Amino acid sequence: MSKKKVLLIGWDAADWKAINPIMDSGEMPALQGLVEQGVAGKLLTIDPPYSPMIWSSIATGKRPYKHGIHGFTEVAPDGKSVRPVMSTSRKVKGIWNILSQSGYKTHVVGWWPSHPAEPINGIAISDMFQKAKQSTPSNWKMPKDTVHPAEYSDFFKQFRVHPHELTGEHLIPFVPNAAKIDLKRDKRLMSVAKVTAEVASLHAAFTNIIRTQEWDFAAIYLDGIDHYCHGFMKYHPPHRPHISKADFDLYNYVVTAGYRFHDMMLRRLLELVDDDTTVILISDHGFQPDHLRPRNIPREPAGPAYEHSPHGIIVAKGPNIRKDEVVYGASVIDITPTILSIFGLPLAEDMDGKVLVNLFEKIEEPTLIPSWEDVPGEAGMPVEPDVSDDPDAQKAMLEQLEQLGYIDKQDSDMSKSIEKTRRECEFNLARAYIDGGEIEPAIPILEKLAEEMPDEARFRFRLATCYQMIGDLKKCRSSIDHLRALDVYDGPTLDVMEGSLLIGERQPRKALELFREAETKVDPTTSRVSLQIARCYMLLSRFQDAIRALEIEMEIDPDNPMTHQLMGTAYLKMQEYAPAAEYFLNAIGLDYHSPVAHFQLGQTLYLMGKYEESSNALEVAVSMVPEYNIARELLVKLYRTYLDEPEKANMHESKFASNIKGTIYVVSGLPRTGTSMMMQMLHKGGLDVFTDGERGADDNNPLGYYEHEVVKSLPRNKRWLPKAKDKAVKVIANLLPNLPPQYNYKVVFMERNLYEVVTSQRKMLQRMGKSTQQEDVLPTRLVQSFEQSLKQVKAWANKHPNVEVLYVQHKEVIENPFEQALRINEFLDYQLLPELMAEVVDSKLHRERAKPVEG
Amino acid sequence: MEQFPNLLDLDFKTTTGESFQVPPEGSLGLLAIGDIGVIAWRQAREKARQEKLEEIQRKREKSD
Structure with missing residues (x-):
């Protein structure tokens, strides 16, 4: 029987948009062969698109708020310093831990983060292995805990390639005219040498392992493509006007050469595996090679990540993998569940990813366990090292992250650096929550950050988005106003934000005006203004116009x-x-x-x-x-x-x-049918009500409105519903079909003669100083529209098993309040006091009575 | 763990199948081969260094 083996190769930032032209010109034959013999597709990333967070999600099948890696750096456990994220920062098992404890021989090289090396059932080489720091080849030390088992450290040391060792033979393929470079002034060639040496070091160690050791699972992570791209994608053809011609001529081939070098390494790995091996090549995110890449990197921590694109790559080949097929819908969080299924191991309910079933020719239904975290066994989890072990190595890693622009320069005042790092990690955690659809836990984090740093627009901006998502439009608007006052964003950018808010408030016409105004002034690639315009048209039921706007958006992205x-x-x-x-x-x-x-x-x-x-x-x-x-x-x-x-x-x-999560008591009807009166009856009778008390009593509704602002956002926001459980809530008739079927609804539906409704509405508008049609003209169209609306609502109510409706005539309530209170109490399972309900009704409030119908 | 013998006698081949001698300057192709490529390159470099030393030595002896 053949042995199941998996080779997992990680290429940070590899992107089909960059790869395809290179592959089409025949310069990536190994990848081409892999694609043709297996499946290939895009791999969706997560937000924030920061590599250590994503690679940890890849290795765990869990989102960052579960695995605990929240950025590039973190506050050290003693709270006194800042350090790069480490393997010990990860709170949960990686795929190598699960496979180790399941008895598989497992090797992992260079993963980010992976220092200290984890004591797994195999060889682990950490991400400090390849970093040359300020050393020379002769004094290049290797930090403690870089290699597991530790006794192999000296052996693996020999595979490290120091950047100073590289010669023209290594660098001319990247920069053919390297000889013209003044190396004292231009450090870019040295950065190519550094990246290439680092990648070569990890690859050499890894090839030795898979060539000489027994293994079931082997994984390598290489960050070369990401670094070549951050440094040199701006010089990648075609030449862009803002790039100097001299620079373009020198460096236009670095990215292509970087991909070619990775393809050569891939070729070697494929030579070293047998036909029983499933090979999976992935990237954590893409890298915009074209007009979608911002011209200027925002000046904020991890700003270079704006150059990333949301889609990485996945290619897989193996004994049970389909041939020459495209795989759709894969995400970085699916990799670990998919590998578990290859080994026939159970999936865990606490993993966020799924098995990529469409990778396989055939697949057995996987078994499911609650969590791998609870499965006992020696998993080789990392052990927190003594901080005094190798401070130089950590310092060097921090310096590298600074050079790459992923973190700000460390402040000379350590307490400031610590605070800054804590804030960044918390911000990333909030973003991860938002990306996972968990808005509620993100809000207090962002509120705290916005309070601490009122001038930091990005915190407030995300907070405004969250408020909008949960339908708290008032707080959202206040956040946008705050942002306008900050003067960080330009007018059109804020108009786009404001427009999004107006969409949330279902004011598409006003939103459209703002978007049209801003359209010519903002960058369409980052503002997504055409998409927003399409949303407006959708709300206005102008679907053809929406399609036209979406076509423009599709041309952009x-x-x-x-x-x-x-x-x-x-x-x-x-x-x-x-x-x-x-x-x-x-x-x-x-x-x-x-x-x-x-x-x-x-x-x-x-x-x-x-x-x-x-x-x-x-x-x-x-x-x-x-x-x-x-x-x-x-x-x-x-x-x-x-x-x-x-x-x-x-x-x-x-x-x-x-x-079904419980019951919500809904009072509904057309406006001016006595819904506020009914709300007060229920309240007085003993039922809790869901209101915000914002709209107080006035001449039109002397008893108050008993409304909640958030209810108006029901079509797009249902997050408030748990708060309305077991309470009475007023929902206007035409919004009823938006109630989701997660609750039982007991609807007290107020009905009133439509002539009275129209007349009452008119009077109300007049009292508010708004013009209406002539009083004695019966607005037939309006009445017809109300009739139609009522018909639709009744049809909706009849169709849904979780909806019960009691129709209550306004007139009956006014004339026989106690009788109707008894009826309503029966409908609501006798939980109210009818005599108190009836006390609310004041027949004087029945001001507009129906005219007698003649004939 | 495996200790490396003299790798310079191995028949290294390019991607197009042509044999080549490991150059002391190295190459991307050797780096892509991995452990064997890196060690072979260092051996070639060391061999070239020795040869150079010997050559210098010979020249010195001649001039003496």
């Missing part, structure tokens, strides 16, 4: 999944299902981890009559979000009505029921 998803939505709204399905598929291909895109695809396929395919898409959506009850509802319908699979229908029906 064809790889943004959101653009494809919006395009699909526009076509879906226009009932053009074939293109809609295609765009949803594209969106999923670019970002598989979007349950909404899977749901929309399922919905579209259902409308196309493709029931089997629809159920597949919806199953993916519910596998990602088991509480996705709208998807379950459609699945029940599909299995019961079209696919004749009653068992599956029953299963989803029961999961639908178990997903």
Whole structure:
């Protein structure tokens, strides 16, 4: 029986957009062969796109808020200094720990972060192995704990290549006219030597291991491409006007040569593995080779990361890997679950990634355990080193991070450096939460940062975005106002932010004006203004216009999944299902981890009559979000009505029921139907109410409005619903269909003669000083529109098993308050005091009575 | 762990299959070979250094 082996190769920042032209010209034959013999695709990164955080997510299958690596540097455990992130900073097991404890021979070289080397069942070489610091070849020491087992340290030392050892033979392939360079003034050639020597050191050690040692899993991480790109992508063809011609002529081949060198190393690795080995080549993010790369790097910590693109690469080849296929929807967090499945090991529920099933010819259903963290066994987790072990090595690493621009220069005042580092880690943690869809835990972190550093616009900007996402538009607006006052962002940039806020407030016309105004003044690649314009048109139901705006956005960046998803939505709204399905598929291909895109695809396929395919898409959506009850509802319908699979229908029906998180009591109706009065009745009767008290009593509603501002954001923001559980909340009739099926809703729906409604609304507008139509003209169209709206709401209520409605006539409440209170109390399971409810009603409030109908 | 013998007698081949002698200046191709390439390059470099020393020595002896 063949032995399962996995070779994992990491190329930091490798990007198809840069690779494809080089590969097409025949200069990357090894990668070309790998692609042709296996599967290839894009690998979606996570935010923030900082390598140590991402490579730790790759190695753990978990997002940064679970694995604990929150930046490039961190405050040392004693709280007295700053250090580069280390293997001991990681709170959870890496794939090499899990495989080690499962009895597999495992080697890992150069991972970021990986110092001190972890005592795994194999050889570990840390990311301090290759750093030459200020040394010369003769005095180049190796820090303690760089190699595990420690007795191999001297042996592996011999494979390190010092930059000073390199000759013209090594560097001329990168810079053919290197001889023209004045090395005293221009340090760029030296940086090529440094990167090349570092990569060569790790590769030499790794080739020795896989050539001479037994192994089941071997992994190497190389950061060369990232460094070549940060240093030299600006000189990569085509020549850009802001780059000096002399520099371009000298350095235009560095990036290509860097990729070629990596391809040569790949070729060697492929020679060293047998046919039983699954080879997986990945990058953590891409690197913008084109117009999407910012011309100026923002002056903030880790600013160079703005040059990264969200899509890295994945290529895989092996005995059970499909051949010459494209893989869609892969993410960096999927790598560890996928490797576990290759070894037939269980997946863990606490991992965020999934198995990339479409990599394989065939795959067995994996078993599932709660967590690998609880599985006992010698996993070879790293041990915190004595800080006094090698301060020079840490210092050198910090210096390198400074040189790369990933961290600010360390302050001479250590306490300032510590504070700065803590803030950066907290900011990165908040961003990681946001990226993982966990907005609530991000907010207090950002609030604290914004308070500590009121002038630091980026903290406040993220906070404003969070407020918007949870529908706290008031705080969002106040944050934007604060940003305007800071004078950090220019007017048009703030207009774009303001426009996004207006979209959140469902004021698309005003937003559109701002976007159109800003359109010619902001950088379309970073502002995504066309995407925002499309969003406005979507809200205005101008779908053709939205499509035109999205087409512009696609020309700027064809790889943004959101653009494809919006395009699909526009076509879906226009009932053009074939293109809609295609765009949803594209969106999923670019970002598989979007349950909404899977749901929309399922919905579209259902409308196309493709029931089997629809159920597949919806199953993916519910596998990602088991509480996705709208998807379950459609699945029940599909299995019961079209696919004749009653068992599956029953299963989803029961999961639908178990997903219900409680009951929310909703008071609804058209405006001026007595909803505020009903809210007060429920409140007086003993039910808690969900209001913000912002809109107090006035002449139009002497009892107060009993509203909550956040309810208006219901179409896009449902995060407030847990706060409304077991409470009464006022939701205007036309928003009801936006209530998600995660709760049971007991809806007290107020009805009133529509003539009275219209008249009351008019009076209210007049009292507010707003003009209305002539009083005695019955606005037939308005009444018809209300009738239509009521019809839709009633249809919605009838369709959903989690919605119960009690229709209450306004007139009846005014005339027989106690009787109606009894009826309502019965509907609400006898939890109220009807006599107190009835006390609220004041018949004098019934000012607009229906005119008698003649004839 | 494996100790390296004299690697210069190995038949190193380019990607197009042509044999080549390990140059003392090294090459990217040798770095890409990994451990064997690096050690062979250092051996070639050392050999060239020795030869150079010997040559200098011979010249000195001649001039003496």
